[in-house]
Amino acid sequence: MGDFKLTTIEENEAITNRLLETGAKVGADSWQLRVKNQTPHCKFGEQGVCCRICSMGPCRITPKAPRGICGCDAHGIVGRNFLRFTAGGCAAHSDHGREIAHTLYQARPEGPYKVKDPEKLIRIAKEWNIETEGKDIYDLAHEVAYVALGEYGKIEGYQNFTSRAPEHTRELWKKAEIMPRAVDREIATAMHMTHMGNTSKPEALVRQSFRTGLSDGWGGSMTGTEFSDVLFGTPTPIETEANLGVMVAENVNIVVHGHDPSLSELICEYADDPEMIAYAKSKGAKGITVSGVCCTSNEVAMRRGIPMAGNFLQQENVVLTGACEAIVVDVQCIFPALGPLSKCFHTKFVTTSPICQMPDSDFVRFDAATAGENAKAIVKMAIDNFENRNPDLVYIPDTKQKATVGYSVEAIVKTLDGVTNSQVDETGTTKPLLQCITSGVIRGAVAMVGCNNPKIRPDYLHVELMKKMIANDIVIIASGCSAQAAAKAGLMDKAAKDLCGAGLKRVCELADIPPVLHMGSCVDISRMLMLAAELAKDSGLNISQLPVVGCAPEWMSEKAVSIGNYVVSTGLDTFLGVDPYVSGSDQMCELLTNGVRDWVEAAYTVEKDLDKLGDLMIERIEEKRAALGI
Ligand code: CUV
Ligand code: SF4
Incomplete structure (x- = not known):
């Protein structure tokens, strides 16, 4: 355990830079280059004051044109x-x-x-x-x-x-x-x-x-x-690995990306099929490796231990390894860039849903009735593509970290049963967790969620905030690309307990858990709602009284705003590191950061400074504790 070391942001950046060199060799575009072309962004759009919902416009609000x-x-x-x-x-x-x-x-x-x-x-x-x-x-x-x-x-x-x-x-x-x-x-x-x-x-x-x-x-x-x-299956704790190093040079690499586990589950199943593995061997590969990107990765990691190649802003990196036979996608958060990028390599870019159709992809329409055949055909397509690899372009960084994932509410309740030794003996409830919180061994919890956004160094806020929280005895429940940021860094390795304050460290040891608990994909933020509801019911408190807050420091998608709205509405203060295009209206800002508290007992905080953001969350958690007298 003594040699446990987090993977740093700098190391991940060096990997990306190395991969971008390969990209440059083959004339590939990248989000890093496109960001340069798109910066500075349109000020009206940033402030949310551009309207184009009717054809009298588009209208933009300025001091001279206030309407x-x-x-x-x-x-x-x-x-x-x-x-x-x-x-x-x-x-x-x-x-x-x-x-x-x-x-x-x-x-x-x-x-x-x-x-x-x-x-x-x-x-x-x-x-x-x-x-x-x-x-x-x-x-x-x-x-x-x-x-x-x-x-x-x-x-x-x-x-x-x-x-x-x-x-x-x-x-x-x-x-x-x-x-x-x-x-x-x-x-x-x-x-x-x-x-x-x-x-x-x-x-x-x-x-x-x-x-x-x-x-x-x-x-x-x-x-x-x-x-x-x-x-x-409801997830239970399971071991896996994270970061690009999970891809295996000698194997056929299939990367699943998107959100809907109906596709990826079957891909994993067929990739495990002895017949398919034999076929891969007949084509010169040693085996088949399935790894994932984004939330579909979280789904299969939680249930099958399938390794996580990366999160949102690493989706191009998996192709840039030159060792990806197929990137198979379903819906959401998929860069249209993957089409042209895959054309610079041998990679097959396979789209599968009528909801997500993209140029330069092979479309295999996936539906429940034919899913078995579809999945088999896709796995076969990847295997057949192995021989088309250009060995000169292959570079898989050897960086990866161990991670224990699969903490559904059911799993958390079960894992924490028996951790506390005293009065509480109610198994199957959140009471042991509550006792850890009331006694102050754990100060509270932060639900860390959401995407990466090029406006922020990828993973930087996720990882730094988590480190700060766990050092302060605040347990993290994480989902989506935030969870993957944690896993890549090593924060889901049980050895990461050494980075915790004394209280949380003790709980991690007793319960045999990492300090950052992987709760799944973005839709699984509903698990966090259920956990909050259970904690409230078991403690007799309102959700808003719990020392728990939500945080999406690097969010980018519309889904994240929908999430933010339901988390706040459920009574949990939510901290954002990226502004949701509302700065152009002081009335909207006032409502979202304060006014809504009258309705739902919680509100948003937008703070772009890392240290302040972390301090504000700790402050809020301590305020809640003080109000409860714990
Ligand atoms: Ni749905 S929404 S980038 S994959 S967390 Fe990842 Fe999660 Fe955001 Fe998309
Ligand atoms: Fe929007 Fe302008 Fe149309 Fe009004 S007139 S709805 S502001 S685009």
Whole structure:
């Protein structure tokens, strides 16, 4: 253990630079070059004061032109843009959830999609008052999936999953009129409200932003998480590795990228198939290595221990290794750049979803009915491509770190059972964790989430903030590209306990956990909501009283804003390191960073300075503790 060492940002940057040299050799473009061409960014866009929702515009707000042609002011324009941003994110997450529910609807005992966690299925059915007695598990799966699909367009009532939120939270939502109705309806309402000549009142736009976000977090995303668990298994702690060094030069390398585990699960299965491995050997490879990028990577890492090649801003790097036979993508966060880039190498860029179609890719339409054959064909395509590699271009950096991943709520509860020795003996609840927090052994928790963004040195804020938090006895639960940043750095290696304060270190030792817990992909931020809800219920406190905050220091996508909105609406203060294009309206800024506290007992903080951001989070956690007298 003594030789444990984090991988530094500088080391990762050196790797990237080395790979960019290969890129230069073959005339490849890169995000690093494109950023230069796009900088400085448009000021109007940055401040959110550009409107082009009708063809009288586009209108831009300046001191001399304080209103658009229709008379809308900066606050209305910024507010509408913010709501549309949210709607885009909610649509993406929720449609992903819908796809998963649809996959469950097509699950069959003979596969390729089966029910791997029947217990969870039954639990959800009971929650939703669906009769389970004496039912065949697949009949039940279809019935529950049908109801889940109906949640997207339900005629009346609220999202079923909101019943998991504490009573107090639901009261707040009702009072603020942000209780989420049908998912599709919230997205449509958002689009309708922001049509030319509708809402321009910031307060109303923020309310709908929150309601739309909530329909994501307590609707679409939770559907994605829960039914992925039903189909592919609820994650339990598992060992894996992270960073580009997980790719293997002698093997056929398949990289899965995107979000929907329906594709990657089957790719992994076929890559493991003895027949396929034999085929790979017949083509001169030693075997097949599947690794991942972005959230689809998190999904298969959590359930299968599939290694993580990298996060969002490393997606081009996997191709630049010259050793990637196929990068197979489903939906979201995929650079269109992968098409032209793959053409500079032998790499096959395989798109699979009608939702995500890109030039310069091989499109293999993936659907539940033919998924088995599709996955097999893709694995075969990668194997056949092995011999086309140009050995002169191959460079796989040997950098990687060990990581323990797979901390679903169920796994966290189970892992922490028995850690505390005293009064608490309630197993299967969050009480042991609560006791660690109340006693001060752990000061609190930060949910670290979200993407990379070229505006910030990749991973820098994620990793530095995590180091600072754990040194202060604040445990990290992480998801998305933030989790991958942690894994690449080594923070998900159990040996990272040595970087913790004495209290957290002790808990890590007793529970045998790393100080940064991998909770999954971005839709799995719904796991964090469930954990917060459980902690609140088990402690008798409101969610907003818990010494827990959320943080997305390097976020970039619309989905991240939808997430931010549901995390804040759920009562957790949320810290951002990148401004969500709202600086052009003081009224919008005021609402988001303060005003909304009256509705949901939490608000946003935007802070670009690393040290300040970290200090503010610690301060907030300590304030919450002080208010509780702990
Ligand atoms: Ni959905 S949304 S870059 S992969 S975390 Fe990664 Fe996570 Fe952001 Fe995308
Ligand atoms: Fe301009 Fe108003 Fe049209 Fe927007 S809606 S483009 S502000 S005229």
